[in-house]
Amino acid sequence: MKKFNIHEGIVLPLDRANVDTDAIIPKQFLKSIKRTGFGPNLFDEWRYLDHGEPDQDNSSRPLNPGFVLNQPRYEGASILLARDNFGCGSSREHAPWALLDYGFRCIIAPSFADIFFNNCFKNGILPIVLDIEIVDSLFSRIEESPGFSMRVDLPEQNIIVLDDQSVIDFDIDGFQKDALLQGLDDIGMTLAKADLIRSYEEKRRNITPWLFS
Amino acid sequence: MSRKTLYDKLWDQHLVHDDPNGTSLIYIDRHLVHEVTSPQAFEGLHLAGRKFWRTESTVAVPDHNVPTTVDSATVDDPVSRLQIQTLDQNCSHFGVTQFGMSDPRQGIVHIIGPEQGITLPGMTIVCGDSHTSTHGAFGALAFGIGTSEVEHVMATQCLISTKSRNMRIRVDGQLNHGVTAKDVVLSIIGKIGTAGGTGYAIEFAGAVIESLSMEGRMTVCNMTIEAGARAGMIRPDQKTIDYIEGRPYAPKGEMWERAVASWSELVSDDGAVFDKEIVINGAEIRPQITWGTSPEMVVDLEKSVPDPSQEADPTKQEGMQRALEYMGLEPGTPMTSVPLDLVFIGSCTNSRIEDLREAAIVAKGRKVSPDIKQALVVPGSGLVKKQAEEEGLHRVFIDAGFEWRNPGCSMCLAMNADRLQPKERCASTSNRNFEGRQGQGGRTHLVSPAMAAAAAIAGHFTDPASL
Numbered sequence: 182m183k184k185f186n187i188h189e190g191i192v193l194p195l196d197r198a199n200v201d202t203d204a205i206i207p208k209q210f211l212k213s214i215k216r217t218g219f220g221p222n223l224f225d226e227w228r229y230l231d232h233g234e235p236d237q238d239n240s241s242r243p244l245n246p247g248f249v250l251n252q253p254r255y256e257g258a259s260i261l262l263a264r265d266n267f268g269c270g271s272s273r274e275h276a277p278w279a280l281l282d283y284g285f286r287c288i289i290a291p292s293f294a295d296i297f298f299n300n301c302f303k304n305g306i307l308p309i310v311l312d313i314e315i316v317d318s319l320f321s322r323i324e325e326s327p328g329f330s331m332r333v334d335l336p337e338q339n340i341i342v343l344d345d346q347s348v349i350d351f352d353i354d355g356f357q358k359d360a361l362l363q364g365l366d367d368i369g370m371t372l373a374k375a376d377l378i379r380s381y382e383e384k385r386r387n388i389t390p391w392l393f394s
Numbered sequence: 395m396s397r398k399t400l401y402d403k404l405w406d407q408h409l410v411h412d413d414p415n416g417t418s419l420i421y422i423d424r425h426l427v428h429e430v431t432s433p434q435a436f437e438g439l440h441l442a443g444r445k446f447w448r449t450e451s452t453v454a455v456p457d458h459n460v461p462t463t464v465d466s467a468t469v470d471d472p473v474s475r476l477q478i479q480t481l482d483q484n485c486s487h488f489g490v491t492q493f494g495m496s497d498p499r500q501g502i503v504h505i506i507g508p509e510q511g512i513t514l515p516g517m518t519i520v521c522g523d524s525h526t527s528t529h530g531a532f533g534a535l536a537f538g539i540g541t542s543e544v545e546h547v548m549a550t551q552c553l554i555s556t557k558s559r560n561m562r563i564r565v566d567g568q569l570n571h572g573v574t575a576k577d578v579v580l581s582i583i584g585k586i587g588t589a590g591g592t593g594y595a596i597e598f599a600g601a602v603i604e605s606l607s608m609e610g611r612m613t614v615c616n617m618t619i620e621a622g623a624r625a626g627m628i629r630p631d632q633k634t635i636d637y638i639e640g641r642p643y644a645p646k647g648e649m650w651e652r653a654v655a656s657w658s659e660l661v662s663d664d665g666a667v668f669d670k671e672i673v674i675n676g677a678e679i680r681p682q683i684t685w686g687t688s689p690e691m692v693v694d695l696e697k698s699v700p701d702p703s704q705e706a707d708p709t710k711q712e713g714m715q716r717a718l719e720y721m722g723l724e725p726g727t728p729m730t731s732v733p734l735d736l737v738f739i740g741s742c743t744n745s746r747i748e749d750l751r752e753a754a755i756v757a758k759g760r761k762v763s764p765d766i767k768q769a770l771v772v773p774g775s776g777l778v779k780k781q782a783e784e785e786g787l788h789r790v791f792i793d794a795g796f797e798w799r800n801p802g803c804s805m806c807l808a809m810n811a812d813r814l815q816p817k818e819r820c821a822s823t824s825n826r827n828f829e830g831r832q833g834q835g836g837r838t839h840l841v842s843p844a845m846a847a848a849a850a851i852a853g854h855f856t857d858p859a860s861l
Contacts, residue, residue, distance in 0.1 A: 196712075197709075198709050198710070198713050199588055199688050203807075203826070203828045203829070204828065204829060208808060208809045209809065211430050211458075212430070212473040213473075213477075214433035214434065214437070214476065214477055215434065232834050264709060265589060265709070266622070269589070269622065270524065270826060271523070271524045272431065272523055272524040272526075272539060273431065273540075274434075274542060294589070294622065295593065295623075296540060296619075300542065355415060355416055367542070367546055367554055368442070368444065368545065368546050370554075371546065371549075371552055372550060374410070374411060377411045381410040385421070388656075390649065390652075391652070391653045392423045
C-alpha cells in the first residue's frame with residue numbers, strides 16, 4: 182500500500198454535494214483490467230465537452246472551460262475539497278485509482294460514502310472529515326486567494342493553511358492512520374493471523390457444516 | 395443475557411478476532427465475483443504469489459459487459475471482450491466456479507446468487523459491487539467491497555472491518571393496491587436521504603416488509619446502498635425457507651434440517667437496542683418517481699417537479715437546480731406529464747420473475763406508445779428468462795412492442811451497447827439516476843416495473859392502476 186505522511190499542495194474546490202463514483206470515473210473506463218491510467222478520465226463527463234472512450238487520445242479532446250479542474254489557477258492541485266456524501270454510489274475502486282492517477286493525495290469533505298472512504302485508504306489517499314462550517318470557510322477562502330495551498334500532516338493530525346499558517350485539527354481512526362503512515366500490506370497482516378482463521382473455520386465447520394460443503 | 399440485533403448476531407458469528415488496534419477480522423462465507431472489479435485483484439494475487447484461501451466459497455459470473463441482444467453470442471467491443479476473457483482465464487487458472495457467458499445459468503450476479511441457493515441465511519456475503527446488499531433479504535450480512543478487499547478475501551477469506559451502528563426501519567401497516575417494494579424503498583430513500591444510512595447496517599422490519607415476497611425483499615435490500623448503508627437485511631421466515639428449499643446449492647437432507655433450525659435464531663431479540671429507528675406507515679406510500687439525479691430526489695406519482703426556491707439549504711438548492719437543468723425539467727411540472735423516450739425494465743433491482751410478471755400484467759393486450767423509441771425487457775438471468783418464456787411473458791412483451799433481451803446488467807449502467815443518447819429520457823427500473831449513469835447526457839427516472847410498463851404504454855408517467 183502507498184504511504185502517506187506529510188503532503189503539501191494546491192487545493193481544488195469541487196462545490197457540489199453527492200458526487201458519485203459514476204461522475205468520478207464513468208463506466209466505460211471500468212473496462213480496463215489495470216489499476217492505472219485513469220487520471221486523464223477523472224470526472225470525464227464534466228471535464229470534456231465530448232464523449233470519451235477508453236484508449237482515446239485525451240489531449241486533443243475539447244475541454245469544458247466551466248469545470249473547475251480545467252481552470253489554470255488549480256493546475257497541479259493535489260488536495261480536493263468536496264461537499265457532503267462524496268464518493269456515493271458504486272464500490273468501484275477505479276474512483277480512488279482515478280483520483281490518485283490524476284494526482285490527488287488528500288480529499289476533504291464534511292462526509293464521505295462508506296465504501297469509497299474505505300477504498301481511499303487502500304490506495305494511499307487520505308480522506309479527511311471536517312465540520313461543515315470549516316469546509317464552508319475553506320470554500321470561501323479558496324475563492325479569494327488563487328494558489329490556495331495547504332500542508333496536511335498525518336502524524337500530527339492537522340492541516341496548515343499556508344497563507345496564514347492557521348491550523349485545523351482532524352480526527353482519524355488509529356488503525357487507518359498507521360496503515361497510511363507505514364503503507365501496511367493488509368493481506369500480509371491478515372495472513373499473519375492464519376492460525377486464528379483456521380481455528381475459526383474448525384469451530385464453524387462443526388456448527389454450520391453446510392457453509393463449508 | 396444481552397439482547398442483540400440481527401446484525402449483532404451475524405457480526406458475532408463471523409468474528410475471527412478483535413484486534414487491539416480497534417479493527418475486527420470478519421470471516422466471509424461467500425464471495426461473488428464479476429468481470430469488472432476482479433481483474434486487478436486476481437492480478438495482485440498472482441503478482442504476490444499468493445493462493446486463494448478457499449476457492450469453493452467463490453462463484454464468478456460475467457454480467458456488466460455482456461451483450462443482451464438475442465442474436466449476439468460474442469462481444470463486439472474488444473475492450474469488453476478482453477475483460478470477460480480475463481475473468482475466464484482467471485477462473486480457470488485459480489479453479490473458481492464460473493457461470494460463463496454460454497452457461498444457461500449466467501445472469502446478474504445478485505440474481506443468480508439467490509436463484510442457485512448460493513445465498514443462504516446467516517452467511518456473510520461480499521462482492522466487488524455495491525448492490526451486494528441485495529442478499530441481506532435472506533438474513534445474511536451482505537455488502538459491497540472495493541477491489542483491494544476482493545483480493546483480501548481471495549487470499550484470506552476474511553476482511554479487516556469495523557462494526558457499523560444498528561438502524562431499524564419499520565414499515566408498518568399495509569400497502570395500497572398498486573404500491574410495490576420499489577416504491578417502499580424509494581420512499582425510504584426520499585425520507586432519510588442518500589447519506590441517511592451512512593455508517594449503519596439497516597434491518598428492515600414491520601408488517602409491510604413481512605408481507606413482501608422474497609423478490610420484493612431483495613428489491614428493498616438492493617437499494618440500501620442508495621440510502622448510504624452498505625448492508626440491509628431482513629430476518630428470515632417461512633417465505634425465505636420456502637424460496638431456498640431445493641435450489642441447487644442449498645443444503646439437502648439432514649443438513650437442510652439443521653440449517654433451517656439454526657436460521658430461526660436469526661432475529662433481533664425483543665428489546666434489542668438500535669442506534670436509530672425509523673417508523674413508516676405503509677398506507678401512506680404512493681407509487682414513486684425520481685425527478686432528479688440522486689435517488690433521494692423522488693416524489694409521489696401525483697406530485698409535480700419540486701421548486702428549488704422552496705429549499706432553504708443553499709447547497710441543496712444548488713444541487714436541485716443543477717439536477718433540473720440536467721434533467722431538462724421545469725419546477726411545477728406534473729410528473730404525469732413528463733414525456734419519455736425509452737423504457738428499461740431490468741437490473742439487479744428489478745429483473746426477477748415477479749418483476750417481469752408485474753410489468754407483464756400492465757403490458758398485456760396493450761401496445762407500447764409510438765412516442766417511445768425503445769422499450770427493453772432484460773431478464774436478470776438465463777433461468778429467469780426461461781421461466782418467463784414458460785409462462786408466456788415474453789409473448790406479452792413482444793406483442794406489446796417491447797424488446798425481449800438476454801440477461802445482463804444492460805442499461806442500468808450502460809457498460810454494454812444498451813445506453814441512452816444525450817437528452818434521452820428513460821423510465822427505468824434500475825437503482826441509480828446519477829448523471830450519465832445510463833449513457834452520457836441520458837436522463838433517468840427510477841420507477842417500479844409496473845410503472846415502467848405503464849409509462850411505456852402511455853408514453854408518459856401514469857398510475858398503472860389507471861390503465
